[in-house]
Amino acid sequence: MEKVEDSQFPEGFLWGGAVAANQCEGAYLTDGKKLSTADMVTGGTKDTPRMFTSKIIEEAYYPSHEAIDFYHRYKKDIALFGEMGFKVFRLSINWTRIFPNGDDLEPNEKGLAFYDSVFDECKKHGMEPLVTLSHYEIPWNLVTKYKGFHSRETIELFVRYATTCFERYKDKVNYWLTFNEINVATIAEGALNGLGLIQQEDLEHTDPIPLSQLQDNPQERFEALHNQFVASALAVKEAHKINPKFRVGCMINRITWYPHTPNPKDVLACQKHDRLFNQFAGDVMVRGEYPSYIYSYFKENNIDPSFITEKDQQLLSEGKVDMYTFSYYLTNCVSVDPAVERVGGNITGGARNPYLKLSEWGWHIDPEGLRYTLNMIADRYPNIPIMVVENGYGGIDHVEEDGAVHDSYRIDYLRDHIREMRKAIDDGVPLIGYTEWGPIDIVSVGTGEMYKRYGFIYVDRHDNRLGNYSRSKKDSFEWYKKVIASNGADLD
Numbered sequence: 001m002e003k004v005e006d007s008q009f010p011e012g013f014l015w016g017g018a019v020a021a022n023q024c025e026g027a028y029l030t031d032g033k034k035l036s037t038a039d040m041v042t043g044g045t046k047d048t049p050r051m052f053t054s055k056i057i058e059e060a061y062y063p064s065h066e067a068i069d070f071y072h073r074y075k076k077d078i079a080l081f082g083e084m085g086f087k088v089f090r091l092s093i094n095w096t097r098i099f100p101n102g103d104d105l106e107p108n109e110k111g112l113a114f115y116d117s118v119f120d121e122c123k124k125h126g127m128e129p130l131v132t133l134s135h136y137e138i139p140w141n142l143v144t145k146y147k148g149f150h151s152r153e154t155i156e157l158f159v160r161y162a163t164t165c166f167e168r169y170k171d172k173v174n175y176w177l178t179f180n181e182i183n184v185a186t187i188a189e190g191a192l193n194g195l196g197l198i199q200q201e202d203l204e205h206t207d208p209i210p211l212s213q214l215q216d217n218p219q220e221r222f223e224a225l226h227n228q229f230v231a232s233a234l235a236v237k238e239a240h241k242i243n244p245k246f247r248v249g250c251m252i253n254r255i256t257w258y259p260h261t262p263n264p265k266d267v268l269a270c271q272k273h274d275r276l277f278n279q280f281a282g283d284v285m286v287r288g289e290y291p292s293y294i295y296s297y298f299k300e301n302n303i304d305p306s307f308i309t310e311k312d313q314q315l316l317s318e319g320k321v322d323m324y325t326f327s328y329y330l331t332n333c334v335s336v337d338p339a340v341e342r343v344g345g346n347i348t349g350g351a352r353n354p355y356l357k358l359s360e361w362g363w364h365i366d367p368e369g370l371r372y373t374l375n376m377i378a379d380r381y382p383n384i385p386i387m388v389v390e391n392g393y394g395g396i397d398h399v400e401e402d403g404a405v406h407d408s409y410r411i412d413y414l415r416d417h418i419r420e421m422r423k424a425i426d427d428g429v430p431l432i433g434y435t436e437w438g439p440i441d442i443v444s445v446g447t448g449e450m451y452k453r454y455g456f457i458y459v460d461r462h463d464n465r466l467g468n469y470s471r472s473k474k475d476s477f478e479w480y481k482k483v484i485a486s487n488g489a490d491l492d
């Protein structure tokens with residue numbers, strides 16, 4: 001058994017798991033809830049794209065509509081998390097449960113009551129909720145009426161929603177994140193879910209459109225992202241007024257890139273990529289100002305930055321976040337050579353790294369990259385707590401005749417990453433917690449599948465819409481329980 005005596009996770013380290021509303025709740029039109037962006041996207045597979053539809057098509061399959069029915073089963077699910085010893089449970093509030101149209105004058109009491117009950121269950125089982133206000137979804141009405149975050153009105157509406165949640169849950173929730181993986185809006189793929197930015201022509205299209213073929217307008221996309229930064233800063237200010245104990249974080253999809261070769265062209269291309277995708281959003285939210293390098297990106301890409309007003313800049317500097325949180329699944333390489341093999345990834349792919357293995361979905365597996373990434377973040381933003389709020393292994397699980405799932409591959413992945421986090425703490429990184437992604441099987445964001453599973457808990461729900469939603473423990477369940485009980489010392 002591996003026991004590490006000389007290097008330890010700090011006392012009170014926040015171990016737990018993370019999910020998102022539209023990937024687990026289901027009940028997509030229950031108790032007053034209305035459509036959100038995530039409800040307009042059909043299921044796909046590794047080889048067939050998810051489709052956006054501007055109207056709900058009766059016979060199409062939208063995984064968020066039923067998901068794993070967490071909405072009706074959360075008590076048992078949270079009890080299972082409690083059995084594993086979770087100290088923290090990251091979940092998102094579904095904006096459309098609270099403000100079904102996004103611009104309603106009064107919140108929906110049934111939606112508010114649902115999350116009251118979820119947080120009460122967390123407390124009962126000794127977990128701190130860590131709440132994301134917008135995890136890849138905004139009310140559909142805001143898309144059609146205001147063009148999502150492209151409109152400044154959506155800033156006000158988000159702040160109304162955020163403030164309603166802060167007030168209501170001020171004695172139940174201490175940790176908040178404003179927008180999940182806000183930085184994905186720096187690439188075309190990020191326009192739909194978080195920003196709700198869809199071009200009129202696509203809205204009028206009656207046939208399904210593959211997500212990758214939605215039209216992109218970079219000028220509008222960066223304007224919308226800017227509005228999100230301002231909305232987030234305003235929410236941070238409100239949060240601190242309502243409860244000075246609140247800790248609000250940014251949430252960055254962190255894909256560390258390595259130059260594919262020492263060719264300075266690869267190295268420079270890698271730096272550019274890194275600045276745009278990884279650094280830019282974090283710099284704005286942690287340091288409270290736009291970094292100088294982004295203006296050269298704007299210039300190169302004909303983006304007029306006049307949307308950044310002086311008043312906005314003031315707000316950004318007043319609404320800095322209290323912690324840096326991020327997701328980490330993989331690393332990728334950057335190569336200027338078009339002949340180099342490319343592989344996929346979480347939201348975006350990159351050049352193949354010959355030193356790393358790939359998961360079944362073609363994602364590089366790079367535990368040491370996590371240590372490297374943690375050190376880079378700590379160097380860039382000294383004196384701010386850091387948390388890994390997503391990390392996990394999406395794989396294919398086989399259920400044995402006796403119902404067991406022997407997911408040693410998942411244990412291996414997690415063990416290796418946790419070991420590297422421990423080393424990063426030894427390096428001096430102020431890491432305060434870790435929430436494994438998808439502690440219970442949920443719908444995949446990238447492909448919309450249930451076939452790709454992350455959980456310690458197996459859910460009997462399949463892509464053909466069959467299954468009875470029953471929950472059962474995989475081998476990794478007892479393993480993670482032991483990891484938490486030993487505060488990360490026992491990783492065997």
Ligand code: BG6
Nearest residue numbers: 020327346394443444445446447
């Ligand atoms: C993150 C998202 O980027 O990746 C999650 O925040 C998502 O919502 C996770 O589920 C894993 O990606 P996928 O495509 O395997 O679900």
